[in-house]
Structures are given as C-alpha cells and as structure tokens.
Amino acid sequence: MAKMNLLQAINNALITAMEENEKVMVFGEDVGHFGGVFRATSNLQQKFGRDRCFNTPLTEQGIIGFANGLASQGSVPVAEIQFGDYIFPAFDQIVNETAKWRYRSGGQFSCGTLTIRTPYGGGIAGGHYHSQSPEAYFAHTPGLKIVIPRNPYQAKGLLLASIRDDNPVLFMEPKRLYRASTGEVPEEDYTLPLGKAEITKSGTDITLLAWGAQMEVIDKATELAQKEGIDAEVIDLRSILPWDAETVCESVVKTGRLLISHEAPLTGGFASEIAATVQDKCFLNLESPIARVCGLDTPYPLAHEKEYMPDHLKVFEAIKRTVHY
Amino acid sequence: MKDRNHLSNVGLVHEVSIIENGLIDIPMLQILQPDGTPHKKAKVPELDQQLALKIYRTMRFIRVLDERMVAAQRQGRISFYLASTGEEAASVASAAALKPQDMIMSQYREQGALAFRGYSTEAFMNQMFSNEKEANKGRQMPIHYGDKALNFMTISSPLGTQIPQASGYAYGQKMAGEEAITICYFGEGAASEGDFHAGLNMAAVLNCPVIFFCRNNGYAISTPAEEQFAGDGIASRGLGYGVKTIRVDGNDTFAVYAATQQARAIALKDNCPVLIEAMTYRLAAHSTSDDPTGYRSKDEEARWQQKDPIARLGAWLKNKGWLDEEQENKDLEKIRQEVLQELKRVEKVPICKIDEIIEDVYDTPPWHLKEQLSELKKHMAKYPEAYPKTSGRL
Ligand SMILES: Cc1ncc(C[n+]2csc(CCOP(=O)(O)OP(=O)(O)O)c2C)c(N)n1
Numbered sequence: 179m180a181k182m183n184l185l186q187a188i189n190n191a192l193i194t195a196m197e198e199n200e201k202v203m204v205f206g207e208d209v210g211h212f213g214g215v216f217r218a219t220s221n222l223q224q225k226f227g228r229d230r231c232f233n234t235p236l237t238e239q240g241i242i243g244f245a246n247g248l249a250s251q252g253s254v255p256v257a258e259i260q261f262g263d264y265i266f267p268a269f270d271q272i273v274n275e276t277a278k279w280r281y282r283s284g285g286q287f288s289c290g291t292l293t294i295r296t297p298y299g300g301g302i303a304g305g306h307y308h309s310q311s312p313e314a315y316f317a318h319t320p321g322l323k324i325v326i327p328r329n330p331y332q333a334k335g336l337l338l339a340s341i342r343d344d345n346p347v348l349f350m351e352p353k354r355l356y357r358a359s360t361g362e363v364p365e366e367d368y369t370l371p372l373g374k375a376e377i378t379k380s381g382t383d384i385t386l387l388a389w390g391a392q393m394e395v396i397d398k399a400t401e402l403a404q405k406e407g408i409d410a411e412v413i414d415l416r417s418i419l420p421w422d423a424e425t426v427c428e429s430v431v432k433t434g435r436l437l438i439s440h441e442a443p444l445t446g447g448f449a450s451e452i453a454a455t456v457q458d459k460c461f462l463n464l465e466s467p468i469a470r471v472c473g474l475d476t477p478y479p480l481a482h483e484k485e486y487m488p489d490h491l492k493v494f495e496a497i498k499r500t501v502h503y
Numbered sequence: 504m505k506d507r508n509h510l511s512n513v514g515l516v517h518e519v520s521i522i523e524n525g526l527i528d529i530p531m532l533q534i535l536q537p538d539g540t541p542h543k544k545a546k547v548p549e550l551d552q553q554l555a556l557k558i559y560r561t562m563r564f565i566r567v568l569d570e571r572m573v574a575a576q577r578q579g580r581i582s583f584y585l586a587s588t589g590e591e592a593a594s595v596a597s598a599a600a601l602k603p604q605d606m607i608m609s610q611y612r613e614q615g616a617l618a619f620r621g622y623s624t625e626a627f628m629n630q631m632f633s634n635e636k637e638a639n640k641g642r643q644m645p646i647h648y649g650d651k652a653l654n655f656m657t658i659s660s661p662l663g664t665q666i667p668q669a670s671g672y673a674y675g676q677k678m679a680g681e682e683a684i685t686i687c688y689f690g691e692g693a694a695s696e697g698d699f700h701a702g703l704n705m706a707a708v709l710n711c712p713v714i715f716f717c718r719n720n721g722y723a724i725s726t727p728a729e730e731q732f733a734g735d736g737i738a739s740r741g742l743g744y745g746v747k748t749i750r751v752d753g754n755d756t757f758a759v760y761a762a763t764q765q766a767r768a769i770a771l772k773d774n775c776p777v778l779i780e781a782m783t784y785r786l787a788a789h790s791t792s793d794d795p796t797g798y799r800s801k802d803e804e805a806r807w808q809q810k811d812p813i814a815r816l817g818a819w820l821k822n823k824g825w826l827d828e829e830q831e832n833k834d835l836e837k838i839r840q841e842v843l844q845e846l847k848r849v850e851k852v853p854i855c856k857i858d859e860i861i862e863d864v865y866d867t868p869p870w871h872l873k874e875q876l877s878e879l880k881k882h883m884a885k886y887p888e889a890y891p892k893t894s895g896r897l
Contacts, residue, residue: 476861485879486860
C-alpha cells in the first residue's frame with residue numbers, strides 16, 4: 179500500500195494498464211511530456227514513448243473521433259478531455275458514434291475498448307466553463323457506461339475496470355478532490371466492479387445517495403444528522419450507467435426514505451431517473467417523498483458558487499424534512 | 504452568369520504530380536526591425552503622433568496590468584489570471600486599425616484590444632473581482648470581459664466557438680447595411696477546433712466581412728505549434744478555404760496595424776473574410792495555473808525577449824522624437840499607481856445580491872427558478888454565516 183492522492187492513483191492505474199497491455203494508448207490535449215494540465219498523465223510519455231502517450235491538436239471532436247477509429251481497430255485508447263465542460267464539441271462523436279458503433283454494425287464492430295477520462299465538477303472557483311457535471315447528458319445515451327470514483331482507492335480500481343471493460347466508458351474524475359483526497363492505494367493490480375454501488379455506511383432511518391465529490395458533502399451532512407439522532411445509510415452509486423438499482427432499492431426498502439444529491443442542475447439530472455425507478459419499485463415502502471438536493475437550474479455561477487452548491491447544510495435540512503415528514 | 508462549374512479553371516497534367524506543402528511559401532510582413540528601425544524598403548503606416556502614443560501607452564498599460572494581476576493572483580486576491588506579455592502589439596495594433604463600430608469577438612488574451620477601446624482600469628478590476636458593478640454580473644472567471652457599449656462581445660471559455668459566430672455576426676452587419684466589420688481573435692491552438700474550419704468556410708462561401716485574426720504564439724498551454732499542426736501554419740488554411748490571407752510579424756506594431764487596416768478595407772469593400780496570421784510568442788505562462796518551465800527552455804524565452812514589441816515601438820518613437828525618457832518614466836509610474844489604487848479600492852466592492860443568481864438564464868425567470876431562489880433565501884436566512892458574501896443583503 180502507498181499513500182496517494184486521486185491524481186497519483188489515476189496515474190498509477192494508467193501505468194498498470196499500459197504495462198499490462200501494449201495496445202493501451204493515452205492521449206489528449208497537453209497529456210504528453212507535460213503530463214496534462216492536472217498532471218494525471220505525468221511520466222507516461224517518458225516511460226512508454228511518444229507513440230503510446232501523446233499530445234493531440236486542440237480538438238475534442240478530433241480526439242474522440244480518432245479514439246473511436248482506434249478502438250474499432252482493436253487498440254485500447256484512453257482519451258482525455260481536459261475539462262468535462264469541453265466534452266461538448268465531441269458530443270456527436272460520443273453520442274452518435276462511440277455509443278452506437280456496436281449496435282449499428284450488428285455486433286461486428288465496436289468501440290468497446292475506449293475509455294474517455296475527464297475531470298468534472300465545481301467548488302474550485304471555475305465558473306460555468308470549469309465546473310459542470312455533465313453526466314446526465316450521457317446517461318441518456320444507450321451504449322455508454324459512466325463511472326465516477328470518490329477517492330484514490332476507488333479511482334484506481336474503477337479506472338482499471340473501465341479500461342478492461344468491453345464497452346465504451348466515460349470516466350469522470352472529481353477535480354475538486356484531485357489533490358485534496360488522499361488515501362491508501364495498493365501498488366498491485368486490482369479492479370472494482372462496474373455497475374455496482376457501494377454502501378459506505380449502514381443505517382436505518384434514511385438512505386442517502388450520491389457519487390463522486392458529492393460523497394464528501396453527504397458524509398458531512400450525515401454527521402450533523404447523527405447528532406440529531408438520525409441514523410442514515412450512505413451509498414456511493416459509483417456507476418451512473420448502468421446503475422445499481424438493486425442495492426439502492428434494497429436500502430430504501432429497509433430505511434423507507436431516500437435522498438439523492440448531485441451538483442448538476444435539478445431538472446433532468448440523474449437524480450430524477452433514480453427517483454422515478456425507486457418509486458416504481460419501492461412505492462409501498464416509502465414513508466416520505468424522495469428528496470433531491472441538487473444544483474440550481476441555472477448555469478454554474480462564479481461569484482455565487484457557495485450559494486449554488488448543494489452543500490452539507492442544504493442536505494442536512496433536507497434529511498430532517500424527509501425524516502420528519 | 505458566372506460559370507459555376509468548379510472544374511472550369513483547372514489545368515491538366517498527364518503525370519502523377521503530388522503537391523507538397525513546401526510549395527506554398529507564405530512570407531511574413533515586417534516593417535519595424537527588432538531594433539526599432541524600419542526596413543529600408545518598408546513603408547511605415549501613416550500614424551499621427553497621438554495615435555502612435557496611444558498605441559504605445561495602451562501596450563504599456565496592459566503590461567503593467569498583467570504584472571500586477573499575476574501578483575494579485577499569487578497573493579490569493581483573485582482566483583485566476585492570464586497575461587498577454589509579449590503579444591501586446593498583436594491585439595493593440597490590430598484594434599487600433601479598426602473603427603469603434605466594428606465588433607470584436609476575442610479569445611481571452613486580447614485585453615489590449617479592450618483597453619484600446621477605452622475599457623477603464625476600474626472596469627477591468629470589477630470583472631476580475633466579479634463584483635456587483637461588473638457588466639456580466641460576476642458569472643465568469645477573471646478575464647472573461649465583455650462590454651456592449653464598446654462593441655466587445657463577452658468572452659466564452661470554450662475555444663474556437665467565437666469563430667463561426669463572428670462569420671454570422673459579420674453577415675448580419677452586412678445585411679443591415681452597416682459600415683462595420685467583425686474581427687475575431689483566436690490562438691493557433693484554437694484553430695484546430697472544428698469551429699475554426701466551419702467558421703472560415705461559412706465566411707468564405709457567404710461573403711462575410713470578417714477579419715480572422717490568429718495569434719500564433721507557439722504554444723497552446725504546453726503543446727508546441729509543431730504538435731498542433733503540420734504544414735505551413737494557419738495562413739495556408741485560409742488559402743485552402745478561399746480566404747484572402749496575410750502573415751505578419753505579430754511583435755511589429757506597424758506590420759499588424761498596416762495589415763489590419765487593409766484587411767478591414769477589403770472586408771468592407773469586397774464583402775469577404777480576410778485571415779491574418781500574426782507570428783508572435785507567449786512570453787508569460789499560459790495562465791496562473793501553468794508552469795512553462797515544465798515544457799520550454801529559458802533560452803527560447805530569452806530569444807523572444809529580444810523581440811519585445813513594446814521596446815521595439817518605444818525605440819522608434821524615441822528616434823522620431825515623439826517620446827522622451829523622463830516623461831515615459833513618469834507616465835509608467837502613473838499607470839502603476841492607478842492600477843494599484845483601483846485594485847485596492849475595487850477589491851472591497853461586494854458581489855451581486857443573491858437575487859441575481861436566477862437572472863438572465865431566460866429573459867424573465869420562470870416559476871421553477873423563482874421557487875428555487877425563494878427556497879435558497881429561506882435556507883440562507885437560517886444559516887447566514889455559511890454564505891457570508893451575500894447573506895447580509897438578503
Ligand atoms: C473547447 C476547449 N477545449 C479546451 C480548453 C482548455 N484550454 C484553454 S486555453 C487552451 C490553449 C489555447 O491555446 P491557443 O488557442 O493557442 O491560445 P493561447 O493560449 O496560446 O493564447 C486550452 C487547451 C478550452 N478552453 N476549450
């Protein structure tokens with residue numbers, strides 16, 4: 179075991195994958211010699227050469243189109259989009275091409291080997307072009323997997339699983355935690371399952387569900403609730419698509435209550451999808467309406483970031499409302 | 504009727520003959536030599552003393568502002584900054600060749616163009632401190648300026664998006680019969696985006712009076728130009744799209760000024776786009792989040808220091824007798840004082856009231872936003888200490 183931050187864990191996973199399989203290639207804007215703007219790809223070019231770790235021209239559309247071609251050829255591309263906010267120029271390539279390649283060719287071809295890594299989320303004074311959480315746009319796309327780790331241990335295990343999974347995976351990294359989150363990470367190879375949520379704390383009164391950087395917020399709110407005698411069960415969804423309805427529903431059946439929190443705007447956010455499914459499967463077990471604590475339905479602001487964020491106080495208030503409904 | 508058959512002018516050959524990039528050789532306009540003396544055969548553009556000094560003073564101001572704000576960022580007073588050191592001539596001299604009614608659509612390293620138009624020190628500070636006096640209501644990171652009265656479109660972060668927009672804006676100006684064009688700035692990195700190709704092609708086909716102004720400063724964050732494109736820079740692409748093109752020394756105020764002035768005249772008269780590729784160098788870090796020592800040599804930077812656009816114009820002005828050393832130093836001190844004082848003053852201005860959080864998403868806030876705001880205010884009233892910048896003015 180070694181102490182790593184989230185970036186180092188990602189770097190370590192990439193090294194593990196590149197050592198294991200020479201078809202793994204890592205590329206994107208500034209990822210080469212410089213190691214990416216956040217340094218997630220540090221030393222990869224020095225270790226594996228320019229053919230396997232390289233800078234691309236500044237074109238997200240080009241990066242993902244290129245990655246799609248590479249993946250369909252059988253290589254294993256790990257493409258970086260510098261910020262989740264800049265994934266939209268590649269939207270067409272991801273939604274219409276990456277995701278549908280296998281389906282449209284009757285399974286003859288696919289982009290299954292592709293992994294797209296991108297930092298997402300706010301809390302870094304980044305304004306609306308460096309803070310978005312675009313997972314819901316992609317969750318509307320059949321054919322993609324979407325994975326979001328919450329700490330370094332999760333990041334390494336989930337990234338390795340994503341790279342080895344035979345489906346295209348969008349791997350979203352909580353940039354606020356890149357350096358802030360540190361923990362013990364095994365140096366050896368390991369994977370964590372995709373499509374599986376993790377219960378990080380068991381409890382009896384309410385189920386709290388989140389992912390990525392929002393897990394920290396949930397944990398803080400859980401502590402506040404604990405002091406008021408509320409015993410929450412906490413779940414990290416980890417995979418947005420496919421998502422682990424079984425674990426979530428089992429928990430809701432037990433606690434009778436559910437609160438979902440994400441940073442992205444409320445309307446059309448992934449919490450809506452979960453809420454609809456849970457009320458369908460657990461209708462008679464619910465003792466209060468499902469609560470959603472999310473970003474406002476505005477672009478992500480700069481000056482009003484603190485007010486916009488679904489912080490621990492907003493979650494805490496919603497926990498009380500839900501429990502005392 | 505014009506013959507629209509696209510093969511009508513094609514000459515024939517009867518042996519395989521593949522055209523190579525080396526055959527296109529686009530020269531670079533240079534009027535002032537790096538030592539500040541004009542080339543013998545070059546024609547210095549007609550600039551009166553007042554305009555020449557205004558250009559010079561604006562470049563000076565921008566350099567001071569950049570230095571001061573980079574320092575302020577290091578002290579944690581603002582969250583982010585992006586300097587244009589070494590590239591001042593490219594933005595200031597090009598803006599100087601335009602008319603106030605021309606629209607500027609910039610990337611983010613063109614504070615010089617904005618300053619030339621008269622954006623005040625206070626306005627710069629308001630934006631960087633994202634306070635309640637800022638025209639864009641503090642919604643974007645520092646350096647994303649915008650000012651309708653100055654015909655300076657508010658900057659967007661996603662690169663290249665302004666390029667096809669500029670074509671559209673210019674088309675609108677033409678249709679409205681305005682004596683105005685649009686200038687669109689971007690970096691050689693942004694010229695890799697799909698939007699660049701879409702924008703130039705649209706402008707050429709739809710005859711839009713737009714100047715595409717590429718600052719080729721050698722780097723896009725850490726990616727050097729040779730990893731950004733093969734081939735002869737950005738200029739050759741203009742020709743590929745049928746866009747009139749010129750390459751200039753971007754550190755030469757006169758070359759930039761003369762080329763932009765002509766480009767404007769052509770765009771307006773012929774209703775067509777013109778591409779200018781300004782060859783320059785980013786002497787500063789990409790931004791305050793960047794560390795250029797990780798990807799380029801001090802030697803390289805030092806070589807470009809020798810071509811400093813401000814020193815170059817300064818030398819010419821002194822030779823001409825339009826600038827004297829003593830006056831210049833006084834002037835510089837005045838700029839420094841002004842920037843410092845404004846910084847200290849503006850720093851204390853509060854941010855927008857919380858009600859503005861739901862404004863401008865739509866023309867008027869729909870029910871769901873009003874509902875969210877009222878929930879938020881109730882919550883803030885309960886925890887005022889958690890939202891210290893706004894809760895005092897609920
Ligand atoms: C679509 C998009 N992708 C990535 C970025 C992140 N980014 C910001 S600036 C920059 C480099 C731009 O280089 P260039 O256009 O050459 O301009 P310069 O900074 O050199 O002036 C990058 C990659 C972005 N803002 N937008």
